[in-house]
Structure formats: C-alpha cells, structure tokens
Amino acid sequence: MPKGILTPSGRKRGPKPRKSVIFQDIEEKDLGFKDLPDYSSKNKIADISELQLPSDDDVEDEEPDVVADVENEAGAESDESDELACSICNSLTSKRGNQILLCDRCDFAVHQQCYMLPKVPEGEWLCQVCEAKREDLALEPVTALEEISSKLPDIRGFEHHLQTMQTFLLGRLTGECRMPLHGHDEEMEKLHQVVKQTVLAGEGNSMLVIGARGVGKTTLVDAVISDLSDHRDNFHVVRLNGFIHTDDKLALKDIWRQLGREMEIEDDSKATANDTLQSLLALLSHPSELAEIDEGHTTKSVVFILDEFDLFTTHPRQTLLYNLFDIAQARKAPIVVLGLTTRVDVAEALEKRVKSRFSHRYIHLSLPRSIPAFRDICKGSLTTSIEDLQAAGFDVELDGMSEFVAYWQTMIDDLCKEHVFKYHLETLFYKTKSTPEFLTSCILPVANLSTKNFPLKAKAFVASNTSLSAPDSKLHILQGLSELELALLISAARLDIILDTDTCNFAMVYDEYCSLTSRHKIHTSSSGMTALGAGVKVWGRDVALGAWERLADYDILVPAGVGGTSARDSGTVGRMWKADVALEEIAGSVSGLSFAMAKWCREI
C-alpha cells in the first residue's frame, strides 16, 4: 500500500538526525552543492528539483548508520508524523493531493508535486534512484546486458551502422580521437592567433594554457595545430612532458631527437647535454645554419608544447625555460612556447630572469560551470553528425546511414530525459565536473550495445557492478578488512581523538583495543547476550600484529615522522603511525559493521 503521511513507517526518525544529516552534507558537498539551496529557492522547475536528489540521496547512502546511532544515543523516540520534511522543498506541510511520500527502500521523503507524481501510486513506491538500483539489482549480472529489446527501428544495415557508430564513439570515449571542444571558442581564437603569428609571420611567442585536468588543454592545442595543418610543412612541433622529461638534459636530448626526426639531422647520442644545448641554440637562433644542414628548407618555425609546464620550473636553474623564452623573446628564431599546466600560480614559480623573458600571455580554460552546460557537453559527446563520421573516415554513403544517425540522435535525446541519467550526470558534475569521467562511464554501455540489446538505457550507466569510475578515497579498502583489522583501525582512530596526538604506535592501539573489547565482552555477558558475546574475543598480540601490518600495508596507516632512525630499526611494531581515516568515516564506509564496533565509532 502507498505510504501516506499517517502510516507509521518501520523506521523512526527524529528531528536531530535530520539536522545531523543536513550538517553532514553541507560539510561534505563541494561548491557545486553549496550554492544549491538559494538556487533552488529562486525557481522550482522540475529539473532543479531533480538537482536535489543526489545530495540528499548521497546522504541516505552514506549516513544511515550515523543516523541510527545518533538517534539511539539520543534515545529520542519521536513520532514521525511531526516534522517530516520533503527533502526537495524542505516544507513540512503534507495535505491531501500533495502528500509526502516515503520511498519504501531508502525512506526518501518527498512531496507528490515536488516529485511530479499526479496521484499516490498503488503498491510499493520507490524513488527514482532506488528504482534504478532495483532494476539493475534485479538483473542477473551476465544477462544484464542481453535482454531482448522490443523495438528495433527498421533501418537497412542497422547492425552495420550500429557497429560503425559504436566504433566511432568508443574511439572518442577512450580519448583516441578528440571530441570537439565546446564553448572555448575565444580561447581557441587567441591561441590560434599566437601560433599563427609565429608560423606565418615568424614572431617568437610564449603562452601558458592553464586549466584543470581533463578540461581539454591538449585538445585545444591539437585543434589549433590541426587548423594550421595546411602550413604544416613550415613549422615543426616539439612535444615535451614534464612527467617524462624529468630534467633539462633529457628534455634537450628529446628536443634534439624530435627536431632531428623532422629535419633529418643525425642525432648523436654521445653528445653531452651542454653541447646539445649549444648546437640546438645555434640551430634555433641562427636559422641560416639550417641551410647547410639541409638545403631546400627556408627557415622553419618551431612550436614547443611543454605539457605539465609547472614541472619544468622545478628543474635546476630552469635552464631550458630560460633559453626557450630567451629565444622566443629575442626573436632570434620563430618559435612559440606553449606551456600547459594545471597550476594557476605557475608564473610565480618562474625565476626572475625567466619570468622577465616570458610574455605574460595566459589562457584559462575552465570546467563547465553549470549543469546544463555540462549536460550539453556530455550529450554532444554521445551524438555525432555525418560529417564527423566522414571525417573519421567511415563510409557514410551506405544507405540508411543518415536515418540511423538521426535515430541515434533522438535516442540520445530521450536518454537525456531519463531521471536516472540526469542523476548520473549530476553526480559526476558535483564530484568532478570533468567530461572524461563521463566519457569513461559511457564506454561499457556503448560497447554493450547490440541488436539484441539496443536502445541505450540509463540504467546501464548506474549499474553499480559495471561502473568504471575511480574510487573517491581509500575507504573502499575498509570493506575488505577483517573484523580484527577494523577493530584496530577504530581503536587507532579513537586514540587520535582521546589523547589528542595524531600519532600512535601498536602498543597503544592494542591496549585500547583490548580495553574496548573486554569492556564490550563484560557488557554483553552481563546483559545476557552471550550468543553475541561469543563473537567477542580478545585476539592475541601476535594476531593483532599481523592485522596491524596489513593495515600499514594498505596505507591506511601512514608512518608518522617521529621515531626518526629508530623507526628503521624497530619495523612496524616500534614506530609511530598515523591513522589515515577519521573515526566518523569508518562506520559509513563499511556495510555490515557489527553493533559493538558501530558503537565504538560513535561514542568516545
């Protein structure tokens, strides 16, 4: 039966937990969520109401134990009928026709209207998220992606087209072929100007492209380069990466190699860094010398692309940067130095002499600011046009291709209409705002498409067992820990709070563990729960030591600085450690935590 406001639910909830929950997520959410409430208060359109789902729902996912705990210790048994707030509009009013509904799985409370439910549904009702979860839980893992779909549009060569599309998209999703940039046109223009000046007018230039990871710096540069592809034969491109070329020597060698490969100069590996530099400088700064190296060439400009630019600033005396900038500035040769970095303050890292030679040109690439923008990008990444396909070298003349593309377009459109998909997008947006993450999450669903499993459904994205997203923290390890390890970890985390030194050694933790366990044992035995008490066993020091080492092995314990040389000698036992997870994190991230441990996490 539908859960009306008056029907008592299995789960009591008092005011406190709600508060604590809200408090929690304000703490945890990033800016993306912070600016949320006023946003939502401004105007209540549907998808903004959606916009709130993830937040609360995250809370539901993360904090149930805490909720339970807080209420237990508070012991406040409050009848639910008072102050059960809709988690969208936060209002408590629940009148007929606009009742507050409770999700039967996660007790997610919402108004009918806020959730756009015309009437109270019959039977069990689940919120969107649980719905999605329920569906993919219901599916048997293997057969998950093979249920026969009803409506295949009758397009000729459908399967072939589908494969074409998949291949093309997957290429894009895995980042092999760059997807078109959205909304960075003026930056693009700027960069294009600079490079063009160098290539055509022979100016020397230098520029920094700054932006977060995955925002498309490299894509931008590549796009510009490819735009100039018709002048390709009068400039060279030298790509350096701060991760790979860890010092100037290597960088120089590689520059030499790359130039050499392009202008057929024999690279002698025996040359020392210094004279490599000299000859390089000569080569660059007096282009006339190019003549005898290979005639036929007029002076060519060189485009230096320094990826991870900030790392180059760490090289001793920044020799390379100095020389490059010097050449670029002194117009000795037509070169342009493009620095790609994620650090906004990178210019501060430059030495004075280097800084003075750097033309302070910057391009800032920003992540999509709003959800719609983000959604458009994502959508764009899933859709394509005949031209793109053609450009990618697919045969678009096949009949039915155009129809298929169109069909695909529509399919993506109504995919984007699905709540679950939106929810998926928003989660990504709040977490990272990074497009690549989204692309990655698309790989499997797209790859799994086939004639048997056709229309791209949103639930394919949230199916937890196939998600390719990176873990948010090392907490995922906790799930796999044994009870003893957990207990030790909890004890360590407790010690951080109890005696406010954030370091602890094994002896202290084991002592804490023993006291905790024995007290619990006494408690259980006194309250006659001997059945439970059987589980409570103080493990010996050796066993605990093994567990302790595993914790250290998983980097959940990080060695603390103190101990110095003695740490080397005394191995795991003697040295001081620092628990890398906080006490409140533990309970949330382990499912099926025993009651006792949950208690330990809760109260000091």
Added chain:
Amino acid sequence: MSVNGDTASISGIDSNDQQAAYIFTRHEDVPVLPAKRRRGGRSSINGLHHDAAEIRFESLMGGIEGPEFVDLRMKLYRESWGATEGRIQTILEAANEDTLSKVTDFVLNTTIPEGMGTLPTGFIATGPSIASQSLLFKQIAGRLKSQINGPVVTLRSGDATNLKAALKQIIRDTTHQGVDPVDDDYMLAGHDGPNLLNYDLELLHRYVVAHNSERVVVAFQDSEAFDPVLLADIIKLFDCWIDRLPFTLLFGIATSVELFHERLSRAASRCLYGTQFDVEQTSSILERVFQVIVGPYVPLRLGPNLLSSLMARQHDHVQSIQVFTNSLKYAYMFHFYTNPLSILTQPRKKTDETIQSLQPLHIQTVRELPSFRRLIEALIGDGDKDRSIHAQDMLQNNSILLKEMEIYSCMNSTKLLNLWRRMCVLTRSNKMTLSKIELYLQAFKGTLNGSDTVRGILDSIKHMAPGDLISLVDTITGVVKTGDSDYQLEGWLQDDQEFVSKLQDLRMKTLKLYDEAKKAGKPVRSSYAAHHKGVRTTVIAQKVQLSYEKSTLSKHDLEFTGVVDSLTVVLKEYLTFDQPQTWFLSEVWITDFVSPSKDVFTPRPRHVLENSLSNPSDKLPGCDPSVEILSSSTAPTAILYNMYLESGSIINIADLKTSFFSIMEGEDSDDLDEKTLLMLFYQALAELKLLGMIKQSRKKVDHLAKSAWRGL
C-alpha cells in the same frame, strides 16, 4: 685504549686547529711528533712482516742463559702449543659435523606442505658466540658446495647494507662460483641486447638455467645484525622469484628463533618454512677442549687459579672457544718465555740429557723454587739424620741435586699418571656425571681429598644392595683393566695389582653371600642400608628401631656389612689425591699466573685512565704524592681533570681557564707566561676531549658538556 688514547691525542692535536699552541714549544720533540708517528706506523707495519725465524726469546737470568736453552724453550713452545692447537682444531671441526650433515640433508630434500610458506629455511642456532659463526658457515658453505648442485652464497651484515648491495653480492658470489667463469661472464653479459643491471636477479636466473642448478642457497651468517626491514625486503623479493629460482635460506641465529621471528615482519615470515638446527653449545665443546689440554701426557698444565679465572671469563664475559684458545696460547707462551726451567718439560730421555747439561744458574734457580724449599723442609722436618744429610747434599752438591731432579721428574710423571687414574676411577664410580673441569680444579687445589664427591661415593656404597655393589666393582676393575678414552688412559692393571685383587675377592664374597641369600630367599642388606628403611620420628623410636634392626640382622647381613666396610676402606685409601703443586719441580710443568693474562686480555683502560688522571702521583714517578693535586707542579691535564670532577654538568670554558691559570700561576709564576699557559690549557683540554670526557655543549655557547661519568 690508553695507548690508543695517546696516539689519538697526537693525531687529534695536529688535526685540531690548535696548531697555534705548538708554535711556542717547551719540549723540542713536539714538532717532530708527526714524523715519529709515521715512523712508528712503519715499524708496526713491517712488524707484521717479521717471519717466525727472526723472532727469538729473550735470554733469561740476566742474559746468562745460553742461547741453546733459549732456542730450546722456543722450540718446546712451538712443539707443545702446535700439538695442542692441532687437537683443539680437530675438536672444533668435529663439533659441527652433526649440524653440517643435517643441514645438507635439509637443503637437499625438503618439500613444503600446502599452505605453509614458500621458502625452505634453516635456522641454525649458534649460541651467542658470534665468533664461532664464521667458522661454522665456512664449513657449511664448503660442505654444501661439494654436496649440492647449485650456488651457495654467504651474506654478512657488513656486505649487505641495503637491498641493492645484497643482491649485487649474491650475484657476484654466484657467478664467480661457476666452473667456467669465462663462459659465465659471456652468458651473463647477455648475448641479446644490453647487459643487465648487476643487481638484477635475472642474472642469477640465467646462471641457474645454464648450470641447471637444483638449489640456490643463501646463508645469512649473522642474521640478527641485519636490518630487519632489509631482511624482510630480501625475503619478499625471493618469494617473487621462487617460481624461477629454487632458493633455500639459512639463518645464523645467535639469540633465539622466537626473537628473530618477532623482529621479522609478518608478511615476510609468512613466506618462510623453517627448520631449526642446534649447534653444540660452547660449554660442552669447552669440556672436550679441556680434556685435550690437560691430559696426563701434555707437557704443560694450567694451575687452578689461572684455569678458574679463564673459566670465569668464559662463563661471565665471553663465551667463545676462540677467546679461550687465545688465552691458553698466551699461557703457554708466557710459561716458556719466562720460565728458564721450562726446558725440563720434555719426554723423559731428553729431560735427563737437558738436566745433565744445565747451567749453574739453572741449578741456582731450581734451588730457589718454592717446591724445592718445601722438599728440603720435608726432609729436615722429621729429625731423621741421613735424610737431613741428604737434604744438605742437595743444597750443596749440584750433581746430587741433578740426580734427584731426574728421579723426581720421572716420579712426578708417574704420580701425575696415578692422579689421573684415580680421578678416572672417581668419575666412573660416581653415578651422576661431574664436570671434569671441576674435578681437575679440586685435584689441583688439593681439596679433592675427602671432598664431597669422594664421601658421596663411599656413602652410596654403604647403602648399596649386593647387585649394585658387584656392578660397581666390575666397572672399576674394568676401567683399571681397559682404561678410559676420555682421560686418554689405557689399562694400568700391572700397576694396581693388589687394588684390583682386593676388589676381586670382595666381589667373590659378595657374590657368595648374594647366592646364599637368594637360596635362603631372604635379601641381603648391610646394616647401613637397614637403618634407613623406615623413618622414625622420635629419638626413642629410632633407638627402638636401631636395636630392632641389630637384632634382626642375619649373619649374612653382618658378613655383607663387613664386606661393604672393607670395600669402603679399600676405595678410600685408593682414592687419595695429593696436590701436584706441592711436588718438587712442579713449577716446571704447571703455570699458574693469573695477572699477566688478565692484564693482556681484560685491560681496564677507563679505570686506569681515571685513576692516573685523578692522582697522577701513582703513575708519574716525577711528582711526589705529598703535594695536593691542584698545584702547578702536576700535569696540566690532571689539574683540568680534577677541576672537571668538581664542576657541574656544564662547564664554562672561560671560568675553567681562569681557575686553571690561577692554579698554574699559583705560587711560583716565574717562567710561565700567558702564551705557555694558554698552550698548556688548550693541550690539556684537547686531551680531555680526545679521552671522550668533554664535548661542546649544545645547550649553551662556549660551554663544555661533561660526557663521561665518574667511576664507570
């Protein structure tokens, strides 16, 4: 350390940036100090190159001793020590035999059950004497190399400071073990592509493949001295390779496997599947060595004091055969070097010849021997006429003395032999095994006569049943007939005829009684045995019991009691030991000087230093003990040291200097000007510093921190 201290202080001073102190010199030899040092160094260098021929003993007795005797002493020393050392070596090598075979067996065939770790590991528990480990592991390596097909590498904590170094070492040793190094080098150089890094176990793998070795044995000689973390890394690395490289690990454990396990990280110890091997402990080896060095036939023996001090050192300070051997060697050397009469420790004949060819001074020495004096006193003691005359002759007439010496020297050997035989009988007739060293000490201290051991045996006899009695007698006679290998004795039946015969007829009697009693069906027991059957509490009760026993004693019992008594008597008068040191000429073959070896082997540098600094008058002949220390006449270092003793934990240099000056200038400030004083002050300070007593304090500037405590 005192010596080191001096040289160090010299080096320290010219390395010290206090050269200024030496521009002005009071003693002209100061500037040439470095040169001196160099010379000293050179001499010490080529001191090593002395070959044995050049070394000669000093001629004793004020240089009058003839060179032939000097050489003889040296020759004797070489022979006797060589023999002893050889025997000790054989014992040491034999001692590990058992372990060796077991280890080899273990390495050759060990299979690891499921889920028990991957690396077969042998823990060789060599006691805490680290010195013995090197020998053991040399033997093991040698044995394994001969037995198994595969490389054997021994790692010492010194070689393996980090993982890289350890791997390098392993690979280097392995590849140099190859039967054909050239081929190996070629192969290891890697015919395909660039050659590998020299710490890449791939090299080892290639080697193993090329020689299809079955095992790769890596032995960690002093495993405790390794950094545990490093050990764990090595083990884990080996675990990665175990599918390609058949590793077997050996650890030398000086403390205990438990401690070792505790130090090792669990992750590493999970890889190990170990077996423990125990090496024969130092103490038991010592027993064996001891039996070698004091046989009845060895030329030289250690006196009780020396021996007990050596034993104490063994037990309390250092447990290592090597140390013991060294001190033993020193004792030999000392004896033959200092004792002119040591030439008499030769086989009988030679001794007689030597005795005939003695120099008068030798004879003089003999006459000064305490044992000689004792002999004379013994002769004169009882107012017997001709004995005293004999004594007089010995005192005056050399020839007679020489004859006597011959007699006594041969008598001594026989007496010694007897002593040994009795000790042997004592040991055998005793139920519990008693340490031979103890026995020896008692015998030489002369406390063995009527000692607890002897009495214990006699008492035990009293309570014996006939059967035990017979068996005891049998053992004794057996020993007398056949001899004992431990004591290197063969049977001496012909010498102790009557003793044996006595025993025999006692045995006959006992047997007879025994049989009769058996016929009578009533056990025979001596009255002593009868006494202690029941324990009666009160005196009265005991009296009653006593009388009762007496009355109930059968005649067999009485006879048996008689037999027991007589046996006791026989044994008692057989087991009499007289103290060897009292014998005439015992000094020749007993060395019993403790202090020299103490001074050599356990110096107490710190003690000496502190004493000599706190009151130099003991050491420096120049200054007289009457004047108090803090006066200009004493050595500056001493003055400074005494101030140091009086001052607190942190000393202000300026204050120190002023007080030092005030003392030096105290009464007679005639020739000492500022510069000299300053020089002396700095010199003294530098010396204190180099003795490790002061150092720059971190707490306060221009202060010194005391770093040495008094009297430790």
Added chain:
Amino acid sequence: MLSLPNELLLSTINSAFPCRQQIIRSLAILLSLKTSKNIVLYGSNATGKSAIAKAVLGLLSKSLPNQGTTLRHAIIRTAECITPRHLVEKTVRAVADVVGYKASNRCESTSQMVNELEKMAFWMQSQHSYPSSRLVLAFDGIDRQSMHTAALPALAKLAELIPGVTCVFIVTNAMNGFLHAPGVPHIHFPSYTKAELQQILSHIVPTPQLSGGEGETKDVWFRFCGIVWDSLSKHSSADLVSMRSLCFRLWPRFIRPILDGTHTAKEFSKVMVVSKYLFQDEAALVPSIVSEAKIPIGTDVPRTMPHGIASQLPYYSRLLLVAAYFASHNKPATDQLFFMKGAAPKRRKKGGGTAKTRTSISNHRKISRKLLGPQAFIMERMLAIFSAILADADGRGKYAKGRAFGDVAGSSDVQMAIATLMSLRLIIKTSNSGDVLEGTSKYRVAVNWDVIRAVARSVGVEPEDYLEE
C-alpha cells in the same frame, strides 16, 4: 570494426575464476577496444587482480588475431624491480622479448624508455601483416613500492604518446587521480564475501582425502571451510590466500577423528565438537616460522629454549641487557630513587610490575610510559645502572661467586659485551652521531618485557623492583 570478445571464450576464464564474470567481461571489453589507453585494476590483496588480468590478456592475445588484429602483452612484476631504473630496463626488455625486437642500448630514464618503446611499437606495426597490432603493458602491483610511484604519471602518458599501446595498472589502493590523468577507467575487484570464498575453496580437493572418496571429502571440506571462516578468518585475516592456507593447515587435524574412524564423515557436527579446540586457539593464525617437525640433535647438547638468550648469554651481558631495559623504561629523573646506593628495596617497591598497565578510558588520558615503547638513553647512564644492579644482584648464574664489582667496571670485557649486544640488535644505537662506545651516544633496548624478565631472573635481579609503574 568493433570486435567484442565472445562469451564462449570468456566462459572458460569465468569457470577458472568464480564470482568474477562481470569484472572479467568489463576487462575483456576494455582490452579488446583497440583505442583504450590506460586501465586501472584495483582491489585489496588476493582478489584475483593479477591472475585475471593475466588470463584475459593471454586469452585475447590468442583469440584476437582471427578478428583481424594482433595483441601482444607484457606483464611487468614491479615487485621485482628494486630501483626505478630497474623498472625501466625491465619494461623495455619485456617488451622487446614479446615483440621479438633486438633492444640495442640500455635505458636510464623514462624518456629513453618512451623512445625505445616507440621504436618497438613502430617496428611491430611494420612486422605484422594484420591491419592493427597492439601492445598491452601490465604493471603489476606498481603502487607497492614507493619509489615507483614517481614514475606512474609518465607511464600513464605512454599510451597517449605511443599509438597502439595500452597500459594496465594493477594496484591495491587507487588513490583518486594517482595517475594524473583524467577519466581513466577503473575496475574494482571487491574482496570476496563468505559465500564466494566458500564457493571458490570448494573447487579444491584437499589432501588427505576421506575414505568416502572425493565427493564426501568435498562435502566435508565445504562445510569445514565455512566454519573456518566464521571462527577464524572472518576475524583475523579475511582474504582468500590466508584463508586457504589456514584451511590447509587445519584440515588434517580436523579430519583426524574421521580418519581414525571414531566418527564417520556423516556426523559432521560431532566432529565439529571434537575438534572445537582447532577453531579456538589462535596459534593457527600465526604459524611459527619453524615447522613442527624439528630435527632433534643429540641429547647431550642443551637445546635452545624459548628466549634462549636468558640461558645462553654470558652473565655480564645479561646484566647489561637488563640495565639497558631499565634505562629505556625509566625516566632519568627517577634513577636516584631506584638505583642510588643504599636505597632500600621497599622504597623501590612502587607501582609494582606490569599488572596494572590497563589504563582506564577517560577523555583526557595519559599515555602510559610502557605503551610508548623503549626510550633512548645514553651509554653512561646505562653503565651507571649496570653497576648499581650489579652491586645488588645476588651472584646467581655467576661462575665464581663473590668477586668484587670493582674489577669489572670499565673493563674491556664489558665494552665488548655491549658491542656484542649491539651486533645482536638487542640494543640499538639511535643516534647516528658519535662513536659506538662513546659515552653520550644514544641507545635503545630492543627486547620486550617477557624476555627481560626471564633474563633478569636468571641473574637474580627482580626487575619489578627497579621499574616505575
């Protein structure tokens, strides 16, 4: 054209690795996309990361060719690389072996590695007739050594720089963005649940078998595994490998009653009850590194008893060790109280031993000194304590009784004993500066209370009298 791995082939792997279908499938898909670059497999120990990766790669490199592309893979076990350079060389070498390319010059740096790999990749493309040939590098356990983590971003760039190269990173602990590359697909290997573990273990047929043949054995084994999990593994070490070894270790002792015939395999519960002790003692969890089957040496030789140092160390070494322990565990301030000459034993009775180290929980708590472990002390202090307890110790365990303390003090033997203790790491030098035996250099004792108590008793010192708390 898009070529997905066919389910038939995958099913073989699925059977080999139960409870992993979904993961295997995703991995196979990602690997068979010829455009995919970096893949991260993460999950805690013994969740089958390496094994599955190996299997899938092997399968693909066999099966892909008939789909018109060739895949070569090299698995680099980074645990075997002890320096970054070692890693570089090993990688190049491995690839060279796979591709069949003669690597000419050695590589010191990542950039050189990139060049080499590039060459090889091109060479491979030129070699093979297939339209596309790909190279998969799998770095196994790359996050285990701290020194390799520096190389990670560079390795992540490999795939971008060199066409046709895919890098697989097998890590335990995928910190967010540890590759410094966005949008890398991560595949999580969750640790097995009880049911899964039981299922996996049930594929093994343990030895010794029961008389009832394999079927019966498997049945008992299955239930046995369940019990092992509930009683031991769940609490102590919840991963597959340790549980498997644990089961193997316990199995023979568990089924002994069945083999002896006291019980039949049917009455499982009875057997359970009989061998209850197996599941209660934790000795099974910390297997001694010395196997039970010790080889006894001849009887006359004294065996090394547990903590044999108590009996084996020379007398003065033992005393020194005890002194070191005192010096490490007492505050220097309290030395006067404990070690001053003529300080009565009663005054020393204070706190009394280790009995009450259990500190009660309170919001502000002092860390008891014992828990903090041994502190550093200077040599002189230890020597002073040594002489103090030497004066107090009755001569138990000493060779010659009643020798004056004076002739031991500062004798070279004592210093040698200290040196020995140090080389045995019973005492550890903590200060790098200073000579070994210099008075002011710092040391720390490295043996625990039990050992010390045994040692102290053996030399007739009552350790509790001298310890605070």
